[in-house]
Amino acid sequence: MNNKFHIITFGCQMNVYDSEVLKGILSQKGYSATSKPEDANLIIVNTCSVREHAEVRAIGRLNELSRHKLENPEVKLAVIGCMAQRLGERFLKEVPTLDLVLGTEELFKLPDYLEKKGKSPTVALSFSELQKIDSLPQRKNKFSSFVAISRGCENFCSYCIVPYVRGSEKNRKLSEIIKEVQCLTEYGCKEVALIGQNVNSYKDNGCDFAELLKEVSKTDIQRIRFMTSHPKDLSLKLIEAMSELEKVCEHLHLPLQSGSDKILEKMNRKYNSSDYLRLMDSVRGKVDNLSLTTDLIVGFPGEKEEDFQKTLEMVQRIEFDSAFMFKYSPREGTTAFLLKDDVPNEVKLERLQMLIELQKKIAQKKNKSLIGKTEEVLIDGKSKRDKSSWKGKGRSNKTVIIPKGEKDENLLGEIVKIKIADTDSFTLFGEIIKKR
Ligand code: SAH
Ligand code: SF4
Numbered sequence: 001m002n003n004k005f006h007i008i009t010f011g012c013q014m015n016v017y018d019s020e021v022l023k024g025i026l027s028q029k030g031y032s033a034t035s036k037p038e039d040a041n042l043i044i045v046n047t048c049s050v051r052e053h054a055e056v057r058a059i060g061r062l063n064e065l066s067r068h069k070l071e072n073p074e075v076k077l078a079v080i081g082c083m084a085q086r087l088g089e090r091f092l093k094e095v096p097t098l099d100l101v102l103g104t105e106e107l108f109k110l111p112d113y114l115e116k117k118g119k120s121p122t123v124a125l126s127f128s129e130l131q132k133i134d135s136l137p138q139r140k141n142k143f144s145s146f147v148a149i150s151r152g153c154e155n156f157c158s159y160c161i162v163p164y165v166r167g168s169e170k171n172r173k174l175s176e177i178i179k180e181v182q183c184l185t186e187y188g189c190k191e192v193a194l195i196g197q198n199v200n201s202y203k204d205n206g207c208d209f210a211e212l213l214k215e216v217s218k219t220d221i222q223r224i225r226f227m228t229s230h231p232k233d234l235s236l237k238l239i240e241a242m243s244e245l246e247k248v249c250e251h252l253h254l255p256l257q258s259g260s261d262k263i264l265e266k267m268n269r270k271y272n273s274s275d276y277l278r279l280m281d282s283v284r285g286k287v288d289n290l291s292l293t294t295d296l297i298v299g300f301p302g303e304k305e306e307d308f309q310k311t312l313e314m315v316q317r318i319e320f321d322s323a324f325m326f327k328y329s330p331r332e333g334t335t336a337f338l339l340k341d342d343v344p345n346e347v348k349l350e351r352l353q354m355l356i357e358l359q360k361k362i363a364q365k366k367n368k369s370l371i372g373k374t375e376e377v378l379i380d381g382k383s384k385r386d387k388s389s390w391k392g393k394g395r396s397n398k399t400v401i402i403p404k405g406e407k408d409e410n411l412l413g414e415i416v417k418i419k420i421a422d423t424d425s426f427t428l429f430g431e432i433i434k435k436r
């Protein structure tokens, strides 16, 4: 029997991580991964529901795969993750060829469902408890790995589907997280990114996120990142931990979402623009060379021109290193869905374009000011554009390209110090001045 599987992943880091965990589980059960869907007997699509666009792309891909399955009836087709959780049985109407629809926790039991004879297709959506997992995740990036510290979210930002598809926040045990990090280092991993929808609210038996960072710092891992932080839970204690712990990178992803207090309130974000500015001053005051990144939404219901101008003003004032910028997408089931989606699509697009332009200029200016300075880079591969150049991530989380020069030496997985020679809005270019 052909035991090959192929996983296609949409969505955020949590989905990337879940796919890695599932790969580990399937490998332990005797399945083997293939990069070619046409060679696989089991095709899995891990889905995202955060915006309509992500769902449309997943459906498109599933329709293609359905045609493949009709020609190869032995192929099993599974849809897992957030969109599977959201649609459940309804998914079978959209894509009738599906064998399995597994939600955001049930997905880890995929091999059990495959082995179970009888009722097909199967839909399983329970997500009240964390699944116990014994196998090692199979990592995409050997040197920098995601480690989930919590799952779910209970902040209920009014636009967001995540609390509905991932359930309430469930924290992993500190001991389990430390074990996973230590184990990664034994396989050559240099950096971990601790992930959760809101890492700042982590709690295990009285241990909070700042203490978790301290504990992770005591392992053999060399660099630590984390995301995402919610401004309402960013404590002074965490800021201090960031500044004191050498292994923790000077990068903070702190979604602002909007610069207008009226919109922030309607979004149920629980902070206003002055709170955000105060936080920013406090972090920048404590953490040298901080790289600050954010998420922004344009066209939320009721967003007037003056509200959008406030977003532009905040972006101008704060000068983020980079930003993910989105058009508001109404999500059925959220409280904002009940509001009239009254910003016309052309206006949303226009605002998004203006915001992207402004942010690009800011990033260009900020990056230019780094020329001549140094940055510590973890090298994780070759540049896609120029195969003779090394590529990696700086502590700032910026992509760094190190053109040629050292081409004969294998620098994969090395942490090096570079001098920044040139920049554009997304990338730094530099020469190695020191190897660790
Ligand atoms: N937990 C994280 C990120 C969640 S989703 C946080 O709280 O920041 C990632 C980003 O997608 C969000 O920060 C938000 O900017 C965006 N997003 C979420 N729902 C959206 C929607 N309905 N329309 C447009 N963007 C959305
Ligand atoms: Fe969504 Fe808000 Fe939770 Fe982030 S904090 S996942 S935006 S509800």
Ligand code: F3S
Residues within 6 Å of the ligand: 010, 011, 012, 013, 014, 015, 047, 048, 049, 050, 082, 161, 162, 165, 166
């Ligand atoms: Fe999408 Fe689910 Fe992540 S909705 S953004 S894949 S938590």
